[in-house]
Amino acid sequence: MKATELYLVAGTARTGSNVLCHALAAAGLPRAEEAFSRATIQESGLRLSDGGGKADIVRYLDWFMSRSQDTRCGMKIFWHQVSGYGLEAALEDLLAGRLGPEKVKMVFLRRRDTALQAVSTLRAYATGAFAARSDRDEARYVYDDAYWAAPGVLAAARERMAAGDLYDFDDLDCIERQIAESNAAWLHFFQRTGTPYRTYYYEDLAADVAGTADVAGTADVAGTADAVLQWFGYDAVMPSGYQPLLLVQRDEDSYRMAARFRAEQQQKGQHDGRS
Template sequence: MTSTADSYFVCATPRTGSSLLLGLLESTGVAGRPQAYFREPGEPMWAGRWGLPSTAGYDEYVRAALAAGRTDNGVFGAKLMWGTLDLVVDRLGAVHPGLAGHDVELLERAFGRTRFVYLWRDDVLAQAVSWLRAEQTRLWEADGEAEPGGHAPGYDAAGIEELVERIGEHNAAWERWFASCGVQPHRVRYEDLDADQTGVTRGILAFLGLDLPEGRKIAPSHRRQSDELNAAWIERYSRESARS
């Protein structure tokens, strides 16, 4: 099978299993080393890890990300949340002003043949509860380290409602962007990923024109964070919403 892409982006909203999916894709050894390289708060960390000077331009940052995020076959992967996409194309537009306003062309100028994987979650309430808890604790991965400013989780109906609305807005924004740019992403539902991690990963490889190397195992590198507390918040919110 011949690769149909030089690069791909996993397009998502928070708490859709994107970190799980990135780990599964990296485990194949042929789908890049996808990370959230372009999340603005994390850029100084990546730049420092790559040894970039503080004077480095965005084109240099992108080249360093490509070098770090490619596997030996030359395929690059990364994750984009809604909002991050605008930041990336705005900065690329400053580097390539002749393509400013042409998002896909800008991305392909920087990343080569680019494809998109859209990851979403049917159970938006469970997603919002997971997002709120991560925001409160500043712990985004079960095996990760909490970011500064976290505190013990506490039920917050208004916070859950606000995130349910935000998730809907971001999902709609992704759909509008795909339609306006003529992009046909490979669609992955979180619930399907959760039920069949290997099958979903193989489907993405096929979409990218990649073969899983013989003897290679697709393996997760992240553990589920959801627990009894998430379930209790979901049940309480559903019960209270039914009364109102």
């Protein structure tokens, strides 16, 4: 494999991983791609869903790292992909075995407000809009299913969206529970493998917003990205005046839906402070 060092952005969906990865690329790092997206797996020509086990996944990870044009390779990965593809053993081997802990740099992204994260997840899958850019329209990704959804749930969500009210308590509650379980699983993985990591929060990535605060504009992420670069030990800094291309997608509807969800949780006595 060409790359001999790996920096890994771990977390759950809708935690600002695209924002961070774009920023790190602006500082000169090879951009971290989503390692187990459907498109990337198809590009590899390898099949990971046929029960091939650890050997197939190891070959895939080797292929993924061989694509880097740098001695460093960036990888973005979500826990639902780790569990869905049975990646734990192969990932542990890569981190602790063939590369060694001194060659692996890891950050863990999460959100403090998991109700808003659940809303963002539901809206992204229902609309196909997983990112928005200031310089061009972002491609939409229409999936037939979602990692958090039973068959038919996503189709029902799109029907609600078309009717003008996407809200569904059970969908949001299911997503938020998945977020809590995934965060706990990552933390257990780090502890069990002894992998050094630092935690960063979406709210800090998107703290300084141009335009209407917390509603629209671009996130100023340079400070957080510089902290990540320092943690990685890379001799790189964010360019002066960096302006990210990715737009904040949350809006007033996001806040209204999250507030409605929290209120209904309290009515049902279900909110347990999960995070």
